Amino acid sequence: MMKPLSIHNLSVSFGAVQVLHEVSLEVAAGECFGLVGESGSGKSTILRCASMLNDSWSGTVEIDGRNVREMPVRDRCRTLQMVFQDPYGSLHPRHSIRSALEEGLRVNGIGDRAERMAQAMRDVGLPVDFLDRYPHQLSGGQRQRVAIARALILEPDLLFLDEPTSALDVSVQAEVLNLLVRLQKEKGFTYLMVSHDLAVVDHMCDRFAIMQHGHIVEILSREAITQGTATQPYSRELIGASLEYERAV
Amino acid sequence: MTNAHPTAPAHRTPQFLTATRNILVFLARQPTSLFGLIVLAVLILVAIFAPLIATQDPITQDLNNALQSPNAAHFFGTDELGRDIFSRLVYGARITLTVIFLVTIVVGPIGLLFGTVAGYFGGRVDTVMMRITDIFLSFPSLILSMAFVAALGPSLNNAIIAIALTSWPPIARLARAETLTFRKADYIAAARLQGASPARIIWRSIVPMCLPSVLIRLTLNMATVILTAAGLGFLGLGAQPPMPEWGAMIATGRRYMIDSWWLVTFPGLAILSVSLAFNLLGDGLRDALDPKQMNRR
Ligand SMILES: Nc1ncnc2c1ncn2[C@@H]1O[C@H](COP(=O)(O)OP(=O)(O)OP(=O)(O)O)[C@@H](O)[C@H]1O
Ligand SMILES: [Mg+2]
Numbered sequence: 001m002m003k004p005l006s007i008h009n010l011s012v013s014f015g016a017v018q019v020l021h022e023v024s025l026e027v028a029a030g031e032c033f034g035l036v037g038e039s040g041s042g043k044s045t046i047l048r049c050a051s052m053l054n055d056s057w058s059g060t061v062e063i064d065g066r067n068v069r070e071m072p073v074r075d076r077c078r079t080l081q082m083v084f085q086d087p088y089g090s091l092h093p094r095h096s097i098r099s100a101l102e103e104g105l106r107v108n109g110i111g112d113r114a115e116r117m118a119q120a121m122r123d124v125g126l127p128v129d130f131l132d133r134y135p136h137q138l139s140g141g142q143r144q145r146v147a148i149a150r151a152l153i154l155e156p157d158l159l160f161l162d163e164p165t166s167a168l169d170v171s172v173q174a175e176v177l178n179l180l181v182r183l184q185k186e187k188g189f190t191y192l193m194v195s196h197d198l199a200v201v202d203h204m205c206d207r208f209a210i211m212q213h214g215h216i217v218e219i220l221s222r223e224a225i226t227q228g229t230a231t232q233p234y235s236r237e238l239i240g241a242s243l244e245y246e247r248a249v
Numbered sequence: 250m251t252n253a254h255p256t257a258p259a260h261r262t263p264q265f266l267t268a269t270r271n272i273l274v275f276l277a278r279q280p281t282s283l284f285g286l287i288v289l290a291v292l293i294l295v296a297i298f299a300p301l302i303a304t305q306d307p308i309t310q311d312l313n314n315a316l317q318s319p320n321a322a323h324f325f326g327t328d329e330l331g332r333d334i335f336s337r338l339v340y341g342a343r344i345t346l347t348v349i350f351l352v353t354i355v356v357g358p359i360g361l362l363f364g365t366v367a368g369y370f371g372g373r374v375d376t377v378m379m380r381i382t383d384i385f386l387s388f389p390s391l392i393l394s395m396a397f398v399a400a401l402g403p404s405l406n407n408a409i410i411a412i413a414l415t416s417w418p419p420i421a422r423l424a425r426a427e428t429l430t431f432r433k434a435d436y437i438a439a440a441r442l443q444g445a446s447p448a449r450i451i452w453r454s455i456v457p458m459c460l461p462s463v464l465i466r467l468t469l470n471m472a473t474v475i476l477t478a479a480g481l482g483f484l485g486l487g488a489q490p491p492m493p494e495w496g497a498m499i500a501t502g503r504r505y506m507i508d509s510w511w512l513v514t515f516p517g518l519a520i521l522s523v524s525l526a527f528n529l530l531g532d533g534l535r536d537a538l539d540p541k542q543m544n545r546r
Contacts, residue, residue: 053438077444090435094457096264103453104443150439 002029002188003064003079003157005050010059012045019045020214022059029064032184032191034201034208036238041211043194044085047160050192051082063158074108081151082160085194086167087143091135097146098131104154120149123186124179141172148179152187161193165200177203198225198242210235275537282533288526296342303336307493316509326511328502334511337493338519344494345523348409348478349471355413356420357467363417364424365455369432369447379425382418390415390473391480398486405494408487412477416470423466427459461538469531472524479520495520 005027012020020042027033035043049057052068061068063079071079084090091100101117110116118128124145135143144164151159164180165173181204184191195201201208202225210217210232218232225243230236276282295302304324311331319326325334367378385393390412397411431437432455440450481487482496490497495516502512 048438051442053441073444077442080442082439082442084435084439086435090439092436092440092454092457095454103440103445107444107446107449147439150443154443 001157003190004029004031005158005190005192006060006062007046007050008060008062010046010049010057010061012042012049012054012057018214020049020057023211023214023216025209025216025219027190027192029190030184030188031207032193032205034205035192035194035211036196036198036201036208037211037217039196042214043211044162045214047082047162047192047194051080051160052076053082077104077108077156078154079156080158080160081154081156082162083144083147083151083164085163087140087147088135088167090147091143091150093135096132096134097138100135100146100150101131101153104150108154110154116153120153123152123183124149139172140168141175144168144172144176145179148176148183152183156189158190158192161191163194163196166196173200180204198239199246201225210238272534272537276530276533279533279536281529282537285526285528285530285533288522289530292342292346292523292526295339296346299339299343303333303339305333305336307332307337307340308491316505316512318509319511325515326509328498328512329505329509332491334498334515337498338495338515341493341495341498341516341519344405344488344492345475345478348405348412349474351409352413352416352474353467353471356417356470357463359413360417360420361424361456361459361463363421364426365428365451365459367421368425368428369451369455371432375425378421382421385415385418386422388415391477394477394481395484395486398481403486403489405488405492408478408481411481412474415477416474419470420463420466424459424463427462428455431455431458465531465535465538468527468534471527472531475520475524475527 007026008024010020010023011018023042023046025033035046037043045054048054050061050068055069063071068076068080091097095103098117101120102113104110105113105116117131121128121131126142126145126149130138130142130146135146138146144167148164161180165176168176177200180191183189191204193201193204195204202222205222207219207221209219210230212234218230218235220230220235224230224235225239228236228239230239273286276286304322309332311327314323314327314331315329317323317327317331323333323335325338327333328337363378363382367375388396393415394408394411397414398407401407401410437450437454440454445453478487478494479496479499482494482498483500485497485500488494488497490501498516499513499520502509502516505512
């Protein structure tokens, strides 16, 4: 089932520094929504707050009308999962792929584990016998597929993607992005994706928000990238710089 | 292929065994850690087969044969009560091993638990727990053990308790420092997102990461444990006569040292070689468990 996400007036401070200023955004069910902005603008922080990895924030975050703060942990885990930026840091180096995938099933008391793990591996296009490998025996792209499988295995409705391809090289990036697009079509995920690469956003996202210093500058649809319909100076600058860069490449 | 793997444990055990074997092979390849391994193996074998190896009863006195220098009947001579020093050393290995074993199985888990919990939760939990370890750490361990034994009454068991009480704080410190380095790691965040409880995260994700350095530290610690136990024995606060504890043997032999050098020399050599062995083994283990080495397996 597809579920919408709504973030309303999300504010966060680390000590004296306010990192997010009343951020609000709505992600429709089944949509892929992008978050773009310079480094340190608070993109990851939005994901970490909305997923309750960080719980000292104010505002409301609702998934399908349910406040994430009030959701029982199990429900939340089975509704929302995250894929991290760096596949080298997001898999436990001493856990085999099998135990990485099995952990979530065990914690949530889900049966039928062998079959589910095999299915998750097939979903992300990895051979099932990779289950017995350790992360250091996999390439970066394969690790990221495992990280995606780990998120899939709890059958969430909402996936947070924190720059899921930025640690991978270009050819592998395309593979992983296509995998994500295919999974969204097959399973009807709602994606909230952080990226600093507008080409990726153009490829994946229906709409995206441009962020600067913890504020949302503007929310744009995908067409704005090519048609130049952005109104805010910062958005124009960002999109212009990115198009120039692409032309230069 | 797809449904051929019913359960995980069937796969985990061989992995653990191969890792152990690889580490042993690595240790055996270097002369220093090989020496450590051999001494440790000899110590264990001697302790197990003490009744077969010892030539005489370690406690039976024979005043007619007191203070004999090393000869064919008494390899390491006899002490002031005519007891065979070789046999006493052999039985003393049991005491030494018991002390090391008990201290280690108490200190390892306590230190690991304290350190990982403090490191993982941070904040006030961390502050309170680390101040407690600081209090223990602020005394030299021999002095603190002496104070404990003096309070509890001198005996081997109390010496073991005292040594355990004084040697967990460095392990806790180490485990905490290690935990701090990866508590923010994405794989911990992923485990939290999967709904794992803090206890489960500490046990499944953090403890395995701390284990290598804690093991190294424990091994290096064993040398100190042996020396502290011997020190307490020497001061009469550890094993009580007539137990053949190495430190206590030196203490009593001290009075006859000028004429009968063998009374202190052989127990001294035993203590020296065993604590040296543990030090070398710890160093070897540090290389063997180095993450870069681990990646090659
Ligand atoms: N735990 C923390 N303590 C203090 N400050 C933090 C913490 N986490 C993040 N910040 C600050 O919050 C700001 C936003 O960080 P965030 O990680 O969300 O940036 P980002 O947009 O994801 O950047 P990048 O594109 O580099 O990943 C940064 O200025 C960062 O220094
Ligand atoms: Mg980020």
